[in-house]
Amino acid sequence: MSHEDVLNPKQLPHDPEKATLEGKNKFVGFWFFLGGETVLFACLFGTYLALNRSTSGDNTPEHLFGLELVFIMTMLLLTSSLTSVYAMYHMKNNDFRKMQIWLGITVILGLGFLGFEIYEFVHYIHEYEFTFRSSAFGSAFYTLVGFHGGHVLFGLSWIVALMIRNSKRGINLYNAPKFYIASLYWHFIDVVWVFIFTVVYLMGVV
Amino acid sequence: MSTAMSQNRGLGAAIWDYLTTVDHKKIAHLYLVSGGLFFLIGGLEAMLIRIQLMQPDNNFISAGLYNEMITMHGTTMIFLAAMPLIFALMNAVVPLQIGARDVAFPFLNSLGFWLFLFGGIMLNVSWFTGGAPDAGWTNYAPLSTVSPGHGVDYYVMGLQISGAGTLIGGINFLVTIVNMRAPGMTYMRMPLFTWASFVTSTLILFAFPALTVGLFLMMFDRMFGSVFFDTAAGGNAIIWEHLFWIFGHPEVYILILPLFGAFSDIFSTFSKKRLFGYSAMVFATVLIGFLGFMVWAHHMFTVGMGPIANSIFAVATMAIAVPTGIKIFNWMFTMWGGNIRMTSAMLWSIAFIPSFTIGGMTGVMLAAAAADYQYHDTYFVVGHFHYVIVGGVVFGLFAALHYWWPKMFGKVLNEKLGKLAFWPFFIGFHLTFFIQHFLGLMGMPRRYWVFLEGQGLEAGNMISTIGAFLMALGTIIFIINVVYTAVKTEKVSGDPWDGRTLEWSIPSPPPHYNFVQTPLVRGLDPLWVEKSEGKKGMTPAEPLGDIHMPNASILPFMMSLGLFIAGFGFIYQVDDKGWLALVFIGMGITLGSMLTRSLKDDLGHHIHKADLEKDIEKGAGQ
Numbered sequence: 001m002s003h004e005d006v007l008n009p010k011q012l013p014h015d016p017e018k019a020t021l022e023g024k025n026k027f028v029g030f031w032f033f034l035g036g037e038t039v040l041f042a043c044l045f046g047t048y049l050a051l052n053r054s055t056s057g058d059n060t061p062e063h064l065f066g067l068e069l070v071f072i073m074t075m076l077l078l079t080s081s082l083t084s085v086y087a088m089y090h091m092k093n094n095d096f097r098k099m100q101i102w103l104g105i106t107v108i109l110g111l112g113f114l115g116f117e118i119y120e121f122v123h124y125i126h127e128y129e130f131t132f133r134s135s136a137f138g139s140a141f142y143t144l145v146g147f148h149g150g151h152v153l154f155g156l157s158w159i160v161a162l163m164i165r166n167s168k169r170g171i172n173l174y175n176a177p178k179f180y181i182a183s184l185y186w187h188f189i190d191v192v193w194v195f196i197f198t199v200v201y202l203m204g205v206v
Numbered sequence: 207m208s209t210a211m212s213q214n215r216g217l218g219a220a221i222w223d224y225l226t227t228v229d230h231k232k233i234a235h236l237y238l239v240s241g242g243l244f245f246l247i248g249g250l251e252a253m254l255i256r257i258q259l260m261q262p263d264n265n266f267i268s269a270g271l272y273n274e275m276i277t278m279h280g281t282t283m284i285f286l287a288a289m290p291l292i293f294a295l296m297n298a299v300v301p302l303q304i305g306a307r308d309v310a311f312p313f314l315n316s317l318g319f320w321l322f323l324f325g326g327i328m329l330n331v332s333w334f335t336g337g338a339p340d341a342g343w344t345n346y347a348p349l350s351t352v353s354p355g356h357g358v359d360y361y362v363m364g365l366q367i368s369g370a371g372t373l374i375g376g377i378n379f380l381v382t383i384v385n386m387r388a389p390g391m392t393y394m395r396m397p398l399f400t401w402a403s404f405v406t407s408t409l410i411l412f413a414f415p416a417l418t419v420g421l422f423l424m425m426f427d428r429m430f431g432s433v434f435f436d437t438a439a440g441g442n443a444i445i446w447e448h449l450f451w452i453f454g455h456p457e458v459y460i461l462i463l464p465l466f467g468a469f470s471d472i473f474s475t476f477s478k479k480r481l482f483g484y485s486a487m488v489f490a491t492v493l494i495g496f497l498g499f500m501v502w503a504h505h506m507f508t509v510g511m512g513p514i515a516n517s518i519f520a521v522a523t524m525a526i527a528v529p530t531g532i533k534i535f536n537w538m539f540t541m542w543g544g545n546i547r548m549t550s551a552m553l554w555s556i557a558f559i560p561s562f563t564i565g566g567m568t569g570v571m572l573a574a575a576a577a578d579y580q581y582h583d584t585y586f587v588v589g590h591f592h593y594v595i596v597g598g599v600v601f602g603l604f605a606a607l608h609y610w611w612p613k614m615f616g617k618v619l620n621e622k623l624g625k626l627a628f629w630p631f632f633i634g635f636h637l638t639f640f641i642q643h644f645l646g647l648m649g650m651p652r653r654y655w656v657f658l659e660g661q662g663l664e665a666g667n668m669i670s671t672i673g674a675f676l677m678a679l680g681t682i683i684f685i686i687n688v689v690y691t692a693v694k695t696e697k698v699s700g701d702p703w704d705g706r707t708l709e710w711s712i713p714s715p716p717p718h719y720n721f722v723q724t725p726l727v728r729g730l731d732p733l734w735v736e737k738s739e740g741k742k743g744m745t746p747a748e749p750l751g752d753i754h755m756p757n758a759s760i761l762p763f764m765m766s767l768g769l770f771i772a773g774f775g776f777i778y779q780v781d782d783k784g785w786l787a788l789v790f791i792g793m794g795i796t797l798g799s800m801l802t803r804s805l806k807d808d809l810g811h812h813i814h815k816a817d818l819e820k821d822i823e824k825g826a827g828q
């Protein structure tokens with residue numbers, strides 16, 4: 001396939017993200033990568049579960065967590081996963097403008113999530129003096145939730161960078177895999193959050 | 207084409223070429239050279255350990271330096287010598303064995319190498335900045351969390367950086383094997399080395415993240431005041447042990463499986479027979495990989511997990527001996543009735559079988575949890591793992607290097623020198639480590655700076671040290687062989703061993719696009735299938751046409767350099783927050799390079815048919 005066919009395909013195939021060998025490689029490779037990320041988070045969850053009662057006389061989960069805020073955050077992130085599905089749907093139909101709009105909405109929802117998370121951390125630190133250093137529970141909590149937050153931040157920057165870079169040229173066989181795996185990453189982050197919501201917050205207050 | 211050109215362009219251009227290369231064959235050279243150097247450094251450290259233990263109450267090196275020596279020996283050998291040498295082989299061979307022109311992610315391939323190298327350099331810089339890590343290669347907390355100075359910090363940052371490189375390399379080979387196989391190369395026709403690389407890459411993918419997490423927690427505890435491993439604040443030091451061994455036990459299979467694969471190819475080639483029980487071999491490899499994840503706690507029998515956990519892990523561990531035994535027998539049946547050629551590669555392979563089997567036997571002994579209370583942390587364990595790692599991995603590396611050297615460099619290593627290197631190494635190996643089992647049973651603990659007089663340990667330790675010198679001699683002869691071959695030996699054809707698999711169907715060293723035309727695979731041992739039908743080489747699966755190749759790039763080097771710089775920032779910000787500047791500079795370089803990579807189009811380039819035709823006249827086809 002010539003470079004021209006890749007960058008300016010006459011007709012976009014139904015699965016533009018898998019139309020080239022490079023695209024297929026990215027697709028398979030990224031799934032493998034997510035497999036590794038799963039182990040990474042599994043280890044962090046394991047550590048958290050081993051330490052979440054080790055409060056050393058300091059703040060306990062029951063004392064700290066309020067479900068209202070976390071519920072809003074969960075809704076924001078779940079919705080953003082859905083909007084990124086819409087974006088991919090429009091990518092496959094070669095509707096670049098609509099893809100950008102839905103990605104934009106995804107980013108806004110993600111930023112909302114991140115804002116609440118930062119608020120939550122600041123709140124714990126200032127109101128409760130609950131920090132990364134106060135107890136083993138604190139270390140484990142901030143590490144697990146913070147790793148997830150770091151992933152959110154990275155995912156947002158990634159999507160925004162792709163949106164800006166490609167804003168003037170539409171979907172082609174070169175950038176479609178990039179958009180696609182960025183959206184896969186976003187779903188993964190969402191799934192991890194569902195587990196954090198359950199294991200950290202729900203199990204923490206119940 | 208490319209080699210001829212780079213010879214004319216002078217040294218600077220050649221260095222630039224290697225800094226930016228994404229060609230798997232050149233990346234193999236890089237891994238080989240750096241892994242080889244680290245192997246020599248690790249070997250030197252081992253010699254210093256053995257000299258210190260040559261006689262009772264010795265004072266050759268101080269106690270603190272001794273701790274640094276054992277830590278750096280183990281860490282260097284596992285992470286900076288064995289791993290990269292395995293990656294050298296995988297890079298040199300896997301794409302050729304499956305009929306591919308390159309790996310799936312040539313750019314990431316280069317990134318994986320540079321991350322490994324910068325991580326390795328980082329670790330070794332510690333020697334010059336106030337002391338190397340000294341808490342053992344297992345770095346158990348709380349010994350590691352309270353170790354003074356910055357040694358352990360270097361361990362954490364160095365392994366984090368090089369571990370990221372390994373993870374990237376693993377994903378790259380997985381996708382390469384899944385997506386890049388030539389037409390007809392089904393999974394059950396893949397050579398065993400490729401199969402083993404596939405399983406090893408899977409293990410890397412699922413094992414290394416556990417180390418990543420462990421290192422992060424260690425980093426947070428040491429550098430940012432968290433208390434994961436600090437029992438006074440509710441922490442739990444055993445978490446480190448679990449994370450380390452959830453990575454660590456699969457790691458020993460990551461190391462040995464590719465060499466199992468190499469032995470399979472070697473036995474088959476030099477017995478002129480198809481591998482005995484091919485499907486059983488594949489099955490055993492996969493099963494070992496799977497079971498490898500179920501047994502990590504056999505390193506922790508004495509921690510106090512309780513009799514039930516100990517029993518489960520003991521039985522699971524012993525189960526691994528079954529697939530391993532299947533392999534041992536299949537190798538012997540492959541040789542049985544074969545037309546055996548005793549080359550150096552074959553010599554190392556044959557020596558491997560009894561040596562490794564002894565290691566497996568002591569492994570089953572250690573797996574008996576109740577008995578392990580006696581063996582644990584004694585020289586018995588040191589004997590065990592050196593029998594599997596030296597007798598398996600190192601013998602395997604020597605065998606594989608002899609076997610694939612002509613493919614990598616176009617020259618066969620001198621056979622006389624090859625055998626001359628083998629004998630002192632082989633004898634020295636058994637002298638060094640066999641006696642250590644008995645030293646251990648007599649009660650000599652592992653990792654102690656001195657042993658005392660009059661406890662019956664003198665003779666054994668002396669023998670062990672003499673053996674170590676013989677191994678050093680063997681290694682030196684091997685290096686002489688490499689130099690001698692480079693200077694004196696004539697180039698050989700593409701197929702010096704009368705090979706069976708695809709890599710032997712193309713010139714040595716191959717042109718940078720490997721296959722002028724992608725070959726059509728018609729069976730297991732594809733080249734042998736063609737040979738037995740009287741054909742000279744492979745039948746192409748496609749007409750001659752333009753070839754698409756990836757572009758070189760300096761970005762992988764820059765990304766790794768950035769992390770290297772940031773690593774120092776993380777280590778020293780503990781003393782003075784000013785060092786955080788290095789973190790920002792380093793991460794800036796890395797993230798900036800990543801952004802450039804994501805945003806700048808890089809579509810690769812084409813090699814045109816006309817150029818290929820010229821190459822064919824010079825012999826690129828067969």
Ligand code: HEM
Nearest residue numbers: 458462504505527566569570572573582583587591594595
């Ligand atoms: C039948 C196969 C094997 C069994 C049953 C086995 C069993 C064990 C057990 C139970 C231990 C822990 C001993 C202790 O600390 O008390 C151990 C240690 C060790 N094994 Fe194996 N093993 C086997 C194969 C291997 C292989 C193939 C390798 C590497 C290629 C290997 C490398 C090691 C290492 C490096 C250690 C020591 C780790 C340390 O404490 O520093 N083993 N083995």
Ligand SMILES: [Cu+2]
Nearest residue numbers: 455502504505
């Ligand atoms: Cu083990």
